[in-house]
């Protein structure tokens with residue numbers, strides 16, 4: 529009976545009959561049954577769960593590729609979470625099960641990539657409706673891909689390319705990382721940010737090895753892989769001029785192949801879509817463009833940026849501040865620094881603090897504050 533790899537005895541067993549029987553990871557339908565069974569057993573032994581409808585089980589089976597043993601473990605862990613929550617026996621909630629699955633599935637990835645804990649939600653991001661709709665479609669894809677592939681039989685039409693490859697393109701600070709975080713939170717998967725500097729090695733063949741480890745872990749680890757600044761790795765394949773070029777191309781080709789075969793979810797973030805190799809673009813199911821926010825969006829970002837408890841001054845004029853062409857990232861920096869200045873000085877965040885920090889942000893970007901832009905407030909930014 530074999531698991532991950534098959535084994536042939538060759539001539540060692542020539543006087544005996546040898547029959548090989550492979551035990552693959554359970555399919556979507558089998559996982560669903562396993563969840564049902566394990567949760568039912570757990571009910572008999574220790575109270576009930578509040579997962580009545582089948583849809584929740586389908587969700588679990590779709591999102592986490594676990595073996596039967598893993599599912600049993602996850603239910604035990606979830607029971608522990610439920611007990612800890614209410615200091616006694618209590619029903620296992622949906623959240624307990626998700627947490628238990630994530631816990632058990634992604635331990636090894638921690639050493640290869642950085643985990644981002646999703647904290648923010650849809651209401652924290654300001655984007656044009658069309659872009660938000662596209663992000664919603666991505667979530668729907670994750671939720672229903674197993675149903676469509678396994679139950680509706682689309683997987684028989686595709687031998688590879690069953691994963692989900694997504695590109696987020698747009699200028700710095702427009703919310704790409706934030707959107708990835710929100711999606712991960714929404715679909716209940718872990719998000720791992722791949723640190724490219726730790727992966728790309730100057731030693732020939734090492735980069736492939738590192739990537740192989742990551743893709744392997746992510747597949748069984750049921751996590752979303754987030755390649756920030758993808759251009760560094762996924763840039764255009766160069767023409768071969770010397771042996772180094774040749775190896776760089778091998779790395780890119782290897783990556784393309786991995787992306788195609790990987791069955792999990794990959795998000796690539798890039799500041800310049802134009803730099804990406806055509807072969808990558810062809811392998812994407814979604815390409816989402818993050819625009820620089822317009823004045824109305826900027827206003828919404830400004831007002832959403834300050835927490836409820838922040839002491840805002842009466843004079844803080846969001847209409848005025850929204851006039852300046854800034855990204856969400858700039859606005860976040862300004863909001864934070866002006867809060868620090870307020871804590872250090874007057875105690876309230878007013879125009880004085882906001883404009884002083886806006887000036888700093890302008891300086892970073894190499895922009896100049898002109899009297900025409902700032903009008904009556906010019907004194908504060910001079």
Ligand SMILES: Nc1ncnc2c1ncn2[C@@H]1O[C@H](COP(=O)(O)OP(=O)(O)OP(=O)(O)O)[C@@H](O)[C@H]1O
Pocket residue numbers: 652653654655698699700701702703704705706707756797798799821829855856857858860
């Ligand atoms: N569209 C937006 N709506 C609300 N907040 C935003 C938006 N864009 C950016 N922000 C704020 O700016 C911060 C930085 O944005 P984020 O890290 O997502 O940018 P990015 O597109 O990933 O940039 P980079 O390309 O530099 O990595 C966010 O954490 C958030 O607070």
Ligand SMILES: [Mg+2]
Pocket residue numbers: 704705706756797
């Ligand atoms: Mg980012």
